[in-house]
Amino acid sequence: xxxxQRDYVLRTVEERGIRLVRLWFTDVLGNxxxxxxxxxxxxxxxxxxxxxxxxxxxGYSRVQESDVLAIPDANTxxxxxxxxxxxxxxxxxxxxxRLDGTPFDGDPRxxxxxxxxxxxxxxxxxxxxxxxxxxxxxxxxxxxxxxxLDEGGFFDLTSTDIASSLRKETIRTLETxxxxxxxxxxxxxxxxxxxxxxxxxxxxxADSVMTFRFVVKEIAALHNVHATFMPKPLExxxxxxxxxxxxxxxxxxxxxxxxxxxxxxxxxxxxxMAGLLRHAAEITAVTNQTVNSYKRLVPGFEAPVHISWARNxxxxxxxxxxxxxxxxxxxxxxxxxxxxxxNPYLAFSVILAxxxxxxxxxxxxxxxxxxxxxxxxxxxxxxxxxxxxPQSLSEALTVMExxxxxxxxxxxxxxxxxLRNKRDEWRDYKTHISQFELGRYLRSx
Amino acid sequence: MSQSSTxxxxxxxADSLLAVFPSPAPIDLARTLDLAGYRWKAVxxxxxxxxxxxxxxxxxxxxxxxDDPESGWALCRSLRKRDVPVQRVLVMVxxxxxxxxxxxxxxxxxxxxxxxxxxxxxxxxxxLFWTQLTGKHEMLVEYGGLVLNLETYQSSFGGQALDLxxxxxxxxxxxxxxxxxxxxxxxxxxRVWGYEYFGGARTVDVHIRRLRAKLGEEHxxxxxxxxxxxxxxxxxxxSV
Numbered sequence: 001x002x003x004x005q006r007d008y009v010l011r012t013v014e015e016r017g018i019r020l021v022r023l024w025f026t027d028v029l030g031n032x033x034x035x036x037x038x039x040x041x042x043x044x045x046x047x048x049x050x051x052x053x054x055x056x057x058x059g060y061s062r063v064q065e066s067d068v069l070a071i072p073d074a075n076t077x078x079x080x081x082x083x084x085x086x087x088x089x090x091x092x093x094x095x096x097x098r099l100d101g102t103p104f105d106g107d108p109r110x111x112x113x114x115x116x117x118x119x120x121x122x123x124x125x126x127x128x129x130x131x132x133x134x135x136x137x138x139x140x141x142x143x144x145x146x147x148x149l150d151e152g153g154f155f156d157l158t159s160t161d162i163a164s165s166l167r168k169e170t171i172r173t174l175e176t177x178x179x180x181x182x183x184x185x186x187x188x189x190x191x192x193x194x195x196x197x198x199x200x201x202x203x204x205x206a207d208s209v210m211t212f213r214f215v216v217k218e219i220a221a222l223h224n225v226h227a228t229f230m231p232k233p234l235e236x237x238x239x240x241x242x243x244x245x246x247x248x249x250x251x252x253x254x255x256x257x258x259x260x261x262x263x264x265x266x267x268x269x270x271x272x273m274a275g276l277l278r279h280a281a282e283i284t285a286v287t288n289q290t291v292n293s294y295k296r297l298v299p300g301f302e303a304p305v306h307i308s309w310a311r312n313x314x315x316x317x318x319x320x321x322x323x324x325x326x327x328x329x330x331x332x333x334x335x336x337x338x339x340x341x342x343n344p345y346l347a348f349s350v351i352l353a354x355x356x357x358x359x360x361x362x363x364x365x366x367x368x369x370x371x372x373x374x375x376x377x378x379x380x381x382x383x384x385x386x387x388x389x390p391q392s393l394s395e396a397l398t399v400m401e402x403x404x405x406x407x408x409x410x411x412x413x414x415x416x417x418x419l420r421n422k423r424d425e426w427r428d429y430k431t432h433i434s435q436f437e438l439g440r441y442l443r444s445x
Numbered sequence: 446m447s448q449s450s451t452x453x454x455x456x457x458x459a460d461s462l463l464a465v466f467p468s469p470a471p472i473d474l475a476r477t478l479d480l481a482g483y484r485w486k487a488v489x490x491x492x493x494x495x496x497x498x499x500x501x502x503x504x505x506x507x508x509x510x511x512d513d514p515e516s517g518w519a520l521c522r523s524l525r526k527r528d529v530p531v532q533r534v535l536v537m538v539x540x541x542x543x544x545x546x547x548x549x550x551x552x553x554x555x556x557x558x559x560x561x562x563x564x565x566x567x568x569x570x571x572x573l574f575w576t577q578l579t580g581k582h583e584m585l586v587e588y589g590g591l592v593l594n595l596e597t598y599q600s601s602f603g604g605q606a607l608d609l610x611x612x613x614x615x616x617x618x619x620x621x622x623x624x625x626x627x628x629x630x631x632x633x634x635x636r637v638w639g640y641e642y643f644g645g646a647r648t649v650d651v652h653i654r655r656l657r658a659k660l661g662e663e664h665x666x667x668x669x670x671x672x673x674x675x676x677x678x679x680x681x682x683x684s685v
Contacts, residue, residue: 004611005611007598008598008611008614009611011597011598011599012598012599015597015598015599016599016606016608074611075610075611075612076610077610077611078608078610079608081608125647127647175658175659176608176658176659178610178613178655178658178659179655180654180655180657180658181658198651198654199651200651201647201648201651204651249647251646252630252631252646252647329647329650
């Protein structure tokens with residue numbers, strides 16, 4: 001961090017009358033964590049970081065050393081737009097380090113930094129634009145079904161719709177927080193909304209996804225509405241995904257673009273896609289990390305089930321969107337399985353690792369699957385060599401456990417903790433007796 | 446861009462470097478500059494000035510045209526006709542060359558007759574740099590409803606405070622200080638981010654988008670995209 005950057009932050013704290021600076025970071029499960037410091041401590045924090053006890057943070061805990069340092073990334077310093085002038089607050093994302101200043105391997109942001117750095121050494125910068133879906137519900141009551149706010153359909157335009165005005169306010173807030181929005185609309189399902197963000201480099205985007213989830217929930221809560229990124233909150237209604245539009249740049253050039261190819265895809269793009277497909281099953285536990293995630297990945301709801309790619313087939317895992325107006329920089333791959341309940345830092349890390357492996361090893365891209373895969377039977381799929389994504393969290397964890405690619409991308413600390421934590425989650429789920437079982441078996445057996 | 450804010454004296458110029466022509470500098474000119482506390486470096490041509498330019502750019506130039514007016518004016522021209530023109534150029538001419546100043550008003554900001562009186566040259570230089578010394582003028586950059594306070598790092602549009610990240614602020618500052626000029630992504634990357642930045646030229650596009658979003662829909666065209674070239678802040682100098 002240069003001195004001017006530090007001055008900028010300190011001066012802004014003073015000039016804008018900031019009362020609290022919130023230091024933001026992320027636990028291994030992708031929950032936003034925060035502690036606040038007074039402006040007087042800010043200079044100290046910028047210089048040396050702030051130490052805190054990491055043992056209470058999910059995935060940070062270690063047997064011996066539990067104290068870690070939060071080091072503010074001054075470039076992410078922003079005044080929070082929704083607090084009134086009397087008690088102005090700001091936030092800054094932090095990297096977590098050990099007390100000796102070296103990166104802490106339990107910090108997801110450091111994991112993404114490390115993966116981006118290794119791509120960077122090969123000349124690539126990784127860009128991502130997510131389409132994030134979520135639902136608005138009435139405030140939930142424990143054990144009750146979620147209550148819909150509206151019954152609107154796709155692109156529904158009703159001016160009285162409270163959800164639309166919430167979405168508008170959310171977008172305004174995002175834009176004042178350096179998160180430009182590309183599109184936003186009411187999704188297919190009642191109460192479901194989608195906001196598409198403009199692409200940025202992957203680290204800034206992971207920060208943006210964290211901020212996004214916070215802003216969406218915060219603004220909804222101000223209006224006594226509950227926003228949720230749960231992947232599949234309603235049975236028989238499509239779930240919430242986080243499709244990721246991916247591209248690699250070398251300098252100003254889109255490394256995925258080639259004018260000579262009928263699909264405008266460069267060999268780099270094809271190798272990257274082949275890497276994604278080959279390692280898709282291994283990274284799914286990270287991109288879809290809840291028990292509930294796998295209830296979204298079922299046929300019939302435009303969510304991917306099969307490991308395949310196509311130019312314009314929304315049942316596939318990877319789609320190659322057709323860029324508007326021959327815009328080179330818009331050539332990209334859309335990876336469709338992730339859901340918005342993932343940890344974006346870790347999800348982006350394993351996706352990049354899978355794609356980069358494809359580039360390094362020059363993986364051959366399988367043939368395009370342009371038919372509707374949902375209509376094919378298993379025999380047909382087997383003949384085409386099309387496998388399925390893991391069907392449950394348990395299955396995904398088993399595949400992940402055997403993956404040296406994921407272990408390397410996440411680092412041993414997070415890899416082991418994640419598997420342990422998620423195995424526990426699966427065990428809890430397995431012991432739960434559901435409504436489905438009671439309805440089906442209580443009387444019939 | 447060095448915008449220091451010490452109170453008066455030439456000390457605030459301590460980090461800034463002046464380009465001086467000809468090379469080597471005449472002894473009386475060199476002595477005057479040294480005694481007045483300026484840091485300077487003699488250059489023989491525009492090419493040399495470009496090559497030995499400090500990373501934050503030349504703070505100004507003193508160009509003595511009396512012996513070799515052709516090379517002197519050529520240097521002035523090259524200092525001005527760059528992506529980021531050098532401001533605060535003082536030319537020195539003798540009595541018979543006064544007519545040369547006509548039609549060249551765009552190439553210099555101040556002049557001094559040779560043979561020069563050291564106290565006069567010092568006074569003229571002090572006047573030329575006073576804005577930077579007192580911080581009265583240069584500390585505010587204004588364009589339309591946009592105001593950037595370079596001292597406090599604060600910015601506003603139409604009286605409303607803008608909340609910018611550091612890089613957004615630096616980019617907007619650079620653009621607003623050079624309105625009407627078109628900059629390529631590479632130039633913006635090197636001048637605003639510095640050469641060591643590795644994020645690629647897309648970073649510039651990302652930050653332009655963020656700035657437009659923060660300026661609001663109705664003012665987003667303050668920063669215009671010039672197709673296949675780069676970006677321009679404000680109106681083109683050539684548009685009516």
